[in-house]
Amino acid sequence: MPLGFTAIYWRDMIKFARSKAMIFLSLLQPVLWLVFYGISMSNNTGLFFAGTSVAPPDAITVSYMTFITSGVIGMTILFTCLYSGQNLQFDKQYGLMKTIVVSPMPRSQILIGTTLSGITKCLIQTTIITLFGYILGAQLFAGFLLSNIITSAIGLILFSILFSAGLMFLSNMIGLKVNNHDVSQAIMALLTLPLFFASNALYPAETLPFTMKLLCYVNPLAYFIDSVRYFTIGPNFYAFGFNYQIGLEGLLSSFIALGIFALVMFVLAIFVIKNIRDF
Amino acid sequence: MKDAIINVEGLSHSYGKTVAVDNIYFHVEEGQIFSFLGPNGAGKTTTINLLITLLRIQKGQITISGVNVAKNPDAVRRNIGVVFQDHRLDRDLTIWETLEFHGKIHSLPKETRRQRITELLNIVELGDKRNAFIKNLSGGMKRSVEIARGLLVHPKVLFLDEPTIGLDTKARQRIWHYIKQINREENVTVFLTTHYMDEADQYSHEICIIDKGKIMANGSSSSLKNAIGKDIYHIKTTDDLKASQILANLPEISHVEKNSNGLLLYLKNNELSASKLVKSLTIHQIKLGNLNLLKPTLDDVFIYYTGRKIDSTVDA
Known part of the structure; x- marks a missing residue:
């Protein structure tokens, strides 16, 4: 088995660990969302939904901060992964890619290495945001037994890996295909905005207009956030004036959707890297 | 005659309608320093990119160490080391990390890798700078790191595209010292492109003059000079x-x-x-x-075959 991907992974992680400012800034954004948006919205949700509906007795009622911590985790992974694709673009721009592709290492190893480093970064960020959400009063894993917390954490890690892998394949593909830094920036911005807002990150997707709801159905971010809520809050809860019944079926459909997303992106990205000519 | 380690037959390459390399034939004998000499835009880099498997061969045939480049590029990649024209180094890594990275990419086992890196850093006199960041190195040192990188896997052929371009005289001499040393001690065949006449003249066993995609002359420096007579x-x-x-x-x-x-x-x-x-x-x-x-000097040879001075086209 070729182990060239370990070299790529090792290099990415060295550079990541060294860029302390980058680590700080990449964590600052989600924290700012939680602090500014989370806290100010938390003080308003009661006002919005006073008397609109009543929490069903079998559902746990959770605060808005609890609700959007999951959304912010999804958003952070989305942003981190999509912008990571630019690393390959820089490798191409500075000619480093040429030094790699004249080696006998299969090109797919480049893809695997960068994807694994992207996943690692996302897992670190997810952990930190979860802790921070907790500090800000999000009721995560509330009322869980220790064994439940452990299985939930494992589930959270597995789904995060699946989601960030799909995103890393997608962003690497863009990084390899687009040679202009400004253009790829614009593409990323164009992708992140609709993916973020046509999802259940900040509000329930069920209340979205029809076309946005359709977008939500093919949006991997929405499926991922569902799974995060399943693991951190529970299968049946009430927030933002709405009763969420994700259940095991919801978790399973998230798994299938994210699996298909990762697989399709993997196949496409392998195709792109094998056929690219202008290193 | 020794065996040819590189054999090029009827090689042509064009970008759209522009013909960069036009039906060239040449061979390089094992253990030699072979200079591919020509002005910018003559087709040097295209030829080198075809040799090192970066470009897909359109027409003609190349074998390196008996392996057909078009048919088995991966086997060729195992036999070659490459130093590119511009510095191609990760600024944010140290010298040691840069070499470790490439050793890992070539799947060199840990012990062999570390031993080889130490050995090469001693050759290029960077042993005491192994933990320096690439971004803090001079142009000559960067080039030395790249040469060490190209030699990590004991290649049969080392390709150098304009190895001394942009370096001061002292650094140029030092780089040439290393090239000669590895050619002699490790029996590495060196294929290089240059537009510095004096370097080609002084250091190479064999010179091939290329202009406008065509081979104009081929031979040792003295035989080329005698031929124009x-x-x-x-x-x-x-x-x-x-x-x-x-x-x-x-x-x-x-x-x-x-x-x-x-x-x-x-x-x-x-x-x-x-x-x-x-x-x-x-x-x-x-x-x-x-x-x-x-x-006559090599300059005269060049003028004789191309009808112009090489320097006038260098920056064109």
Whole structure:
């Protein structure tokens, strides 16, 4: 088995660990969302939904901060992964890619290495945001037994890996295909905005207009956030004036959707890297 | 004759309608330093990119160490080391990390890898700088790191695309010292492109002149110079101005050039004897102060084959 991907992974992680400012800034954004948006919205949700509906007795009622911590985790992974694709673009721009592709290492190893480093970064960020959400009063894993917390954490890690892998394949593909830094920036911005807002990150997707709801159905971010809520809050809860019944079926459909997303992106990205000519 | 380690037959390459390489044939013998000499845009980099499997071969055939490049690029990649024209290094890694990274990419086992890196850093005199960041190195040091990187896997052929471009004289000499050393001690065949005449002349066993995608001449430096065969007289007289007018009319002389030290007489063939030269001047009461017979330089060879000086096209 070729182990060239370990070299790529090792290099990415060295550079990541060294860029302390980058680590700080990449964590600052989600924290700012939680602090500014989370806290100010938390003080308003009661006002919005006073008397609109009543929490069903079998559902746990959770605060808005609890609700959007999951959304912010999804958003952070989305942003981190999509912008990571630019690393390959820089490798191409500075000619480093040429030094790699004249080696006998299969090109797919480049893809695997960068994807694994992207996943690692996302897992670190997810952990930190979860802790921070907790500090800000999000009721995560509330009322869980220790064994439940452990299985939930494992589930959270597995789904995060699946989601960030799909995103890393997608962003690497863009990084390899687009040679202009400004253009790829614009593409990323164009992708992140609709993916973020046509999802259940900040509000329930069920209340979205029809076309946005359709977008939500093919949006991997929405499926991922569902799974995060399943693991951190529970299968049946009430927030933002709405009763969420994700259940095991919801978790399973998230798994299938994210699996298909990762697989399709993997196949496409392998195709792109094998056929690219202008290193 | 030794075996050819690189064999190129009928190689052509074009970008759209622009023909970069036009039906070239050449071979490189094992253990040699082979210079591919030509002005910018002559097709040097295209040829090197075809040799190192970066470009897909459109027409013709290349074998390196007996392996067909088009059919088995991965096997070729195991046999070659490459140093590219511009610095291609990760600024944010140290020297050691850069070499470790490439050793890992080539799946060198840990012990072999570390031993080899230490060995190569000693050759290029960077052993004490192993933890320095690439971004803090001089151009010459960066080049040395790249040469070490190219040699990590004990390649059979080391390709160097303009290895000394942009370096000062001292750094150039040092780089050449390393190249010669590894050529001699590790028996690595060196294939390099350059537009520095003096370097090609001084260091390579074999020179191939390429211009406008075509091979103009091929051979050792001395054989190339002998082949054009025309000598040059360098003279100093009591009246250079008058002398140049008189000598320009001699049938054996193709043209006369004046420089600060006297006159350069380019001969059409080598049949003008010194005595005849002296005689034709003394008739006009001009005394000869100095007379030197110059052998042609590689510059002259280049002008002979391409009709122009290499330097005039360097920055074009």
